[in-house]
Amino acid sequence: MEQQHDGLAERFEANRAHLRAVAYRMLGSASEAEDAVQEAWIRLSRSDTSGVENLRGWLTTVVARVCLDMLRARESRREEPIGDHVPEPVLNHDGGGNPEHEALLADSVGPALLVVLDTLAPAERLSFVLHDMFAVPFDEIAPIVGRSAAATRQLASRARRRVQGAAPDPGADLARQREVVDAFLAASRGGDFDALLALLDPDAVLRADAVTVQMGAEAEVRGARAVAGTFSGRARAARPALIDGAAGLVWSVGGQPRVVFTFAVADGKITGIEMIADPEHLGELAIVG
Template identity: 55%
Template sequence: MDREKILAERFEEHRDRLRAIAYRMLGSLSEAEDAVQETWLKAARADTTDVENLAGWLTTVVGRVCLDMLRSRKARDEDLLEERDTEPKVRIFRRVDPEEEALLADSVGNAMLVVLDALSPAERLAFVLHDVFSVPFADIAPIVERSPETTQRLASRARRRVRGKSGSDDGDRLRRYRAVEAFLRAAREGEFEELLSLLDPNVSFSQDAAARLFGTGADLVGAQAVAEQFSGSAYLARPVLLDGEAGVVVAPRGKVLLVMKMKFVGDRIAEIHAIAGKDELSEVELRVL
């Protein structure tokens, strides 16, 4: 068995983990596949005979590839979601399946992808590798060209932006977040009575002009009317923290289209305000719980 075939078999053992890292870094399955493919090409060209920890070596390579892609994306300020025009010389992976990407996005959480997209490339890499994949800071530091101490600060800063700071109201916030989760689940499954139980009797639903373009209907008042509006819908909606409070984001493939801010009376939803205007969305701080 020749060297490249042996390496390909060993590489295949690490493919899922490499793709998971690349997907969280890039937010696109097609780009993640390209990053993993580029990692394979680099591995095939390199002399890995003396590499004792191939998993760690491949993690470093895919991290650098993703970091370069993120920096290039930001420098050009353009979307890199389109498929490549040419096939790589060596391709050992499946083509991108839209359904597979939807499942992967759902497993990661669109809200998480949205928040990660707001980080700098170095912050995103430090956070993803350390907090999600438990890579030591000493191994991440050479990738971002920082000291381990500076890399740790990058991850800490990213963590604060992603998850926020804990506080005395975390218990109340968690209950409201769970109420939003239950509301969206009941909406998707058409559980009308459950929707009513989660809404304040005098709940109101309003929206900005941009949100109306999504066909969300007129402004409404009353639990019955709001429950009817949402029953059987909300398939793309996910719970998130908006300006520190439980709310909803609609973000296919991590790209924000609409958010819904919510206010509560006790543990019941008393106000829902849909926002889709670009200026308004840019001012909303999104975090995950």
């Protein structure tokens, strides 16, 4: 039993940095993020996870639920908004991890963005952070916030518009996104596997909606090498576009979008790509380009 517990602890520690990043973006407080991560460990240690195939996904969901409860409690107590004080820096409390990564994380979620995020309702913030920053699909976020996948998509879209509208310099972030997406498209068209690999986070995930799957795509592809292999030498007909104000790609036929590619980018790496071909969903998107 002790050996099994030690093995579970090792698997948890392997995901700690990811969970801390999720929690920090949710809460804007390093100490509260650490509390949320510790609560996830407590719940893991008390749960039967023998049937869990994707422990990272399971833990992400647990941390998201803990953070949502903390955000709602914060709101109900009408606590002082995070914008009225300096957000806590990201600190590596356990002495492990990569200090350079911690610094990049702090830069990518600076005080300006935290101020904007703090204006969002808890469900909006969770939907936006999980989907746009960590490429979690809406059908997995929906049960956490108690909404349908379509309603959750709208929460994230509303949050995205507020973030982009209130950010001090939204053009800077957009320029970086475009640079990454344009480089990805060029590498894809040129069949440059190594360049694709360099642009992808090691745990990058490619997901396709049901209509795209009917067109021949795989529903889900995990890992940088697999995603790079899927795109290498392809996407020749895709063109850069703004999708709900974010850098993406669109494949059109007769001037009508048929497939949209949205990208989640963090620290200059693509963490997730979503392929959307469902006509109803496409009709909800603001596509420019």
